[in-house]
Amino acid sequence: MKLRRSNAYAMCILGMAIAFGAGARAQKKQKLPKPVPMDSGVQMERDRTTGDLVFRHPKSGGATTETQGNTPAVLRVRVNLVEVGCNVFAPDGTAVRGIPRSDFQIFQDGVEQNLAHFDASIQGASIALIIDASPSVLPDTDAMKAAGAQLIANLSPADQVAVVEFAEHTFLLLPFSRNRELLQKAIARVDVRSLFSQAIGSNIYRSVYLAAEELFPGHTGRKAIILLTDGQDSGLGLNLDGEGVWLRPGDPPNRMTLEDVVRTLSSQGIEVYAISTQNRPSIMTPEWLAAHQGDSLVTPDALTLGIPAYTDFLAELVRRAGGHLYFMNERRTVANAYREIIQNLSAQYTLGYYPPRTNQPGWHSLRVEVRGRGPVRVVHRLTFYESTELH
Numbered sequence: 001m002k003l004r005r006s007n008a009y010a011m012c013i014l015g016m017a018i019a020f021g022a023g024a025r026a027q028k029k030q031k032l033p034k035p036v037p038m039d040s041g042v043q044m045e046r047d048r049t050t051g052d053l054v055f056r057h058p059k060s061g062g063a064t065t066e067t068q069g070n071t072p073a074v075l076r077v078r079v080n081l082v083e084v085g086c087n088v089f090a091p092d093g094t095a096v097r098g099i100p101r102s103d104f105q106i107f108q109d110g111v112e113q114n115l116a117h118f119d120a121s122i123q124g125a126s127i128a129l130i131i132d133a134s135p136s137v138l139p140d141t142d143a144m145k146a147a148g149a150q151l152i153a154n155l156s157p158a159d160q161v162a163v164v165e166f167a168e169h170t171f172l173l174l175p176f177s178r179n180r181e182l183l184q185k186a187i188a189r190v191d192v193r194s195l196f197s198q199a200i201g202s203n204i205y206r207s208v209y210l211a212a213e214e215l216f217p218g219h220t221g222r223k224a225i226i227l228l229t230d231g232q233d234s235g236l237g238l239n240l241d242g243e244g245v246w247l248r249p250g251d252p253p254n255r256m257t258l259e260d261v262v263r264t265l266s267s268q269g270i271e272v273y274a275i276s277t278q279n280r281p282s283i284m285t286p287e288w289l290a291a292h293q294g295d296s297l298v299t300p301d302a303l304t305l306g307i308p309a310y311t312d313f314l315a316e317l318v319r320r321a322g323g324h325l326y327f328m329n330e331r332r333t334v335a336n337a338y339r340e341i342i343q344n345l346s347a348q349y350t351l352g353y354y355p356p357r358t359n360q361p362g363w364h365s366l367r368v369e370v371r372g373r374g375p376v377r378v379v380h381r382l383t384f385y386e387s388t389e390l391h
Helices: 002-028 135-154 180-189 204-215 258-268 286-291 309-321 333-346
Strands: 043-046 053-056 075-077 082-089 104-108 111-113 117-119 126-132 160-166 170-177 223-229 271-276 323-327 349-353 362-370 377-380 383-386 388-390
Touching: 053 258, 082 362, 104 349, 126 135, 126 204, 135 180, 135 223, 135 333, 160 180, 160 204, 170 180, 170 204, 204 223, 204 258, 223 333, 258 309, 258 383, 271 309, 271 333, 309 323, 323 333, 362 377
Parallel strands: 126 160, 126 223, 223 271, 271 323
Antiparallel strands: 043 053, 075 388, 082 349, 082 377, 104 111, 104 362, 117 349, 160 170, 362 383
16 A cells, blocks of 8 residues: 555656646747737827827727717726835935835825825836837947846846837837746847838837837836937927927827827836937936926927937936936946836835826826935926826
8 A cells, every 4th residue: 555655656746747847848948929010000099178199009999089889988087096106215325215104295286195005015017128229229239239138137036027129110029028038038139120121210209108008007016118229219200399299289189299108108107217329418417317307308408508309308208207317328327227227116115196086187296205214315206197098
């Protein structure tokens, strides 16, 4: 009897070993999925009442703003939880951890809100790595891919990352994944030359918009886009007089603007960490950017300050959405940038509240304060956009 039991036990262990080995081999054999075009068939329509740009993916059936099938569409204001990520720094710049929920206060438009959600855990972040593959970045493509690979190597195992490349069109190379081997393969697949057959172009801001709309819905907690680009966008027709930045009289109603991109990022609480392949303008120091955090950078005066327009628009995107702007050509900046990004994401507090039912979609100011901690510096996005959606 004992012999039979021993044989049965040995067979069980052998079976488990075989299954484990097969599972390990299957994991090693995982292949990248085929690139998925993210802008194929996408339609965007602007609501005449609110001015919001409504994103329509082919999967939704392509209903218009007037009807959805044979049922009239109804506009309602989103009253979802507003999540605000914030970092708290001591005077020496080190992150302050371990602050309890009771020490935080959050204000919308100057009015304190009830804190409905608080997260100080080290749960993983959801990060979309968006890499420019347009012809203008050809000299920098190897450095950009190396930078992306370095980022993946330094992230927490709990972080999940999606990889996107863009030129004229936008392609999802890998949806959110924690498999570091697949992520490295996805970055290695980015190939500027392979996209030369497309119409020549660089749709930076449309790609950021598509990533926000297609990848992040349903994700909670810390959310970020890391954008590797030279900043030279050809899609929105941007200029420092405001064209392409805001919708202006005479513009086609469905024209996408930078404002639409920022609204989408803000309504979903997605920060943007942009790493530019260009040189940092001498005036655009971190201190200068911090001093102008509350001011629009879109002004013709930017040129007189020695700031190229394409760099100015990247800085404006980051200023509005929250995050930071780095420059890849600075010595040690990439390593320092990733260290800072990872520190910010890992030491970030996530606060959440339900906004008042004002039925007034639009921009609202945010302020976070920490009580009883002395002269700490609290960093968070300054606004959020309460948008509308169709049902």
